[in-house]
Amino acid sequence: MHIVDRRLNPRGKSLENRQRFLRRAKSAVQQAVKRSLQNRNIRDVLDGGEISLPIDGMTEPSFRRGEGGISDQVLPGNRAFVEGDIIPRPPGRGGGKPKEAGEGEGEDSFRFVLTREEFLDVFLDDLELPDLAKRRLSETEEFSPARAGFSVSGSPSNIAVARTSRLAMMRRIALKRPRTEEIEALKREIEETDDEEKKAALEAELKSLNEKSKRIPYIDPLDVRYRRFEDEPKPVAKAVMFCLMDVSGSMSEHMKDLAKRFYLLLYLFLSQRYKKVEIVFIRHTDRAEEVDEETFFYGPATGGTLVSSALAAMRQIITARFDPAEWNIYAAQASDGDNSYSDGSTTGQLLQHEILPLCQYFAYIEVDEESGDSSVSRSPLWALYDSIRAAALPLSMRKVCRKNEIFPVFHDLFQKRDGEKVAP
Amino acid sequence: MTAAAVKERLLFEGADWDFSTLQRIHDACEDIALNELGLDVYPNQIEVITSEQMLDAYSSTGMPLFYRHWSFGKHFAHHEAFYRRGMRDLAYEIVINSSPCISYLMEENTATMQTLVIAHAAFGHNHFFKNNYLFKLWTDAEGILDYLDFAKGYIARCEERYGEIAVERTLDAAHALMSHGVHRHAGKVKLNLREEQKREEERRRHEEQMFNDLWRTVPAGKTASAANIDLERRRAALGLPQDNLLYFLEKSAPRLQPWQREILRIVRHVAQYFHPQRQTKVMNEGTATYVHYRIMNRLHERGQLSDGNYLEFLKSHANVVFQPTYDDRRFSGFNPYALGFAMMQDIERIVTQPTEEDRAWFPDIAGRGDVMGVLRGIWADYRDESFVAQFLSPHLIRQLRLFHLYDDPEQEEGILVSAIHDERGYRRIRRQLAREYDIGWTDPGIEIVDVDLAGDRRLLVQHRVTNDWMLQDGDTKLVLQHLADLWGYDVLLQEIDGDEAVIAEHHASPRGKLF
Secondary structure, X not given: XXXXXXXXXXXXXXXXXXXXXXXXXXXXXXXXXXXXXXXXXXXXXXXOEEEXXXXXXXXXXOOOEOOOOXXXXXXXXXXXXXXXXXXXXXXXXXXXXXXOOOOOOOOOEEEEEEOHHHHHHHHOOOEOOOOOOOEEOOOOOOEEEEEEEEEOOOOHHHEOHHHHHHHHHHHHHHOOOOOXXXXXXXXXXXXXXXXXXXXXXXXXXXXXXXXXXXXXXXXXXHHOOEEEEEEEEOOEXXXXXXXXXXOOOOOOHHHHHHHHHHHHHHHHHHHHHOOOEEEEEEEEOOOEEEEOHHHHHHOOOOOOOOHHHHHHHHHHHHHHHOOXXXXXXXXXXXXXXXXXXXXXXXXXXXXXXXXXXXXXXXXXXXXXXXXXXXXXXOOHHHHHHHHHHOOOXXXXXXXXXXXXXXXXXXXXHHEOOOOOOOOO | OOHHHHXXXXXXXXXXXXXXXXXXXXXXXXHHHHHHOOOOOOOEEEEEEOHHHHHHHHHOOOOOOOOOOHHHHHHHHHHHHHHHOOOOOOOOEEEEOOOOEEEEEEXXXXXXXXXXXXXXXXXXXXXXXXXXHHHHHHOOOOOHHHHHHHHHHHHHHHHHHHOHHHHHHHHHHHHHOHHHOOOOOOOOOOOOHHHHHHHHHHHHHHHHHHXXXXXXXXXXXXXXXXXXXXXXXXXXHHOOOEOOHHHHHHHHOOOOOHHHHHHHHHHHHHHHHHHHHHHOHHHHHHHHHHHHHHHHHHHHHOOOOOHHHXXXXXXXXXXXXXXXXXXXXXXXXXXXXXXXXXXXXXXXXXXXXXXXXXXXXXXXXXXXXXXXXXXXXXXXXXXXXXXXHHHOOHHXXXXXXXXXXXXXXXXXXXXXXXXXXXXXXXXXXXXXXXXXXXXXXXXXXXXXXXXXXXXXXXXXXXXXXXXXXOEXXXXXXXXXXXXXXXXXXOEEEEEEOOOOOEEEEEEEOOOOOOO
């Protein structure tokens, strides 16, 4: 008898089957992931976890018996029946078998646990930063192979045939390897000569030639050359995302939750998809401050509202740290649309003349109470931005009232577009 | 006897075990199994695995290696979700019909459980696999692991050459027809899986050697008009009617690539390998349960198993052979362990202490005295259907209080109790229960009947309806679609009743350039 300890075998033997299953169930998984987002707490929104998939589309059909027909069965545990008894059928089951609970378990829906990576992968599948144009050589992470001469070792698929045969020919000439024609000519000469003595001499010569050509191979491993490749750094775009959030007193808890959800998506999207994206968090009341992500998402604050303060802070940070010639600058602003009356023109000026010309893309999200209507807005900020947008600047605006609108809006703002400009 | 001497005898104490414990347990079980019970087993290989590996094994039909397919990922996720939420326990063990016979033991099991599992799987199932006629006829225990290795490699190579999608579609289609991809009747040659692998390699080498592109350009001669071949000759030539759909497609589908035929062949062989297991659930589990019960009791008698551990065993044993009654919430049909074990014990009773009734019903075995001899003979020569039909005794029918319900939807009043555990009912109950284990009766009988070779090459398939059991609509459509895709032309499925009258028809056309 053998005892084999398999516990130390590599784990994840079923991983590939799992990936195949996920690929097959992709659209269903995507739907389920988006649905599950609405019901979760902001903190564990993206921890992966259990989703529920509809099972159709992933059925494995087989020829099976359908409902109906005569049912004949033997059961254990008779207590009171005698032969010939007629048992009335249980109501609601048109002639089915009397007892079948427990069969066909849970085939209509399918609980499935996704890992965090799988969850994010599905979740961020088709998003990108628009108009990532200013590509500058900077600290690079990406490399692409480029031809760099020849080497004596390499993979067979990289054999440089021309170079190899050239080297082989050089060697053959240098070592005076007899050519096939020479040998052929000699053979012919042997056949034609009648003089025995000369024939013997010629045959000796032929023998030595043959030996020599055997000694000096046509192609020697020494001749073989491979094409060599070197990794060349590829230029990578640098980008910065400004997250501007209004945390003033007019923002209700619901609105803050919406805004935070939006930024959380944005943050995850950027940190997962782009290695080189800086994120700057600015929150403002009547004055703005740059904060770290922990404070941004979870720190409490309250006060009046001066939108221009956030824009001014953003401009200041750009001047100090992010040269617009090198950086792709993005901004996403979330607010309830309130702004103090006197601040309107300052904000407009700042945005139109100083911020937007520097930005690749500026997204404005207006959050409202759950009862609000996300198709219209009469807030002062919306009206102001709307008038600016007319001037063909990279500004997008959306309004969100309910949790389940967050993802569609986010997706809409950042989905991949081929060539065309971001929709207003 | 001193306490030390008692301790000396024990195989283990408490719940902990290590590899030398397993070895001791195995040797003790082997001694009883071979010398006292007279079992005949393949060499054993015992593998200790984690729960995750157990889930792995679950999702690829218990086999240690299998080709890749999304459906196994689905099963894994399904089992995992149930397991994680604590809704379902994992099996204690999985055993593979191979030589050496591989038994998986879970690392979480206690020493008692490992003993139980070794006795159950490594001796009970093992003996059954090696000696039952169905397994001897249909499976090749020596070759199965090599063949699966070949299958896995072959399908992986196909994926490289022809693309994952194409292979996946072929496998999907083949899996859908898997239940109808087995030979139900013995052919002339015994299956030899090692030969299979060689055959495929040789065929490919031959093809490569013989390849000459010129043949493509040679004009074809006149072919005999298909219309001349009459129906009977055509059927004979194609081997129709044929109930092994995969076999027919592999041999005769006009538009399949050679690699697709090979994949169908692989799926067919796997289905065939599992075919005996489907027909011997009650016997297989009954044998294994009976064997572990005997071995564990002997271990206890010999003082190799402590009283505490023996009680632990009895508790799990009682759980395994628990049979709820029909009106119990937990009832979901017969428990093969319970029925099998009860029948084995009943046979033991008949052989050793027969009553008058037993002598009348089982003249061949009643009072023979040699329990193991009789049982070994039964384990070798029967399958579930014939086993129940032959050996379900009136005593056991009374003990289980079996009764027979006849439910005809045409009968307005309700369900008829057509037999109970009384003199008039024994034979009827026994016949009916045996029929429930006959897969020829429970699986829908589907046959390929004809191909219209002269016309549009439509494939005619028939389902013989018994007891008004029609095919389930949705699934049938999907399977038929797969069948049409493989066949490459239209497929017509007719459901016919006893008088050859067509009750229902299903059509499917191949989906364009799917392959």
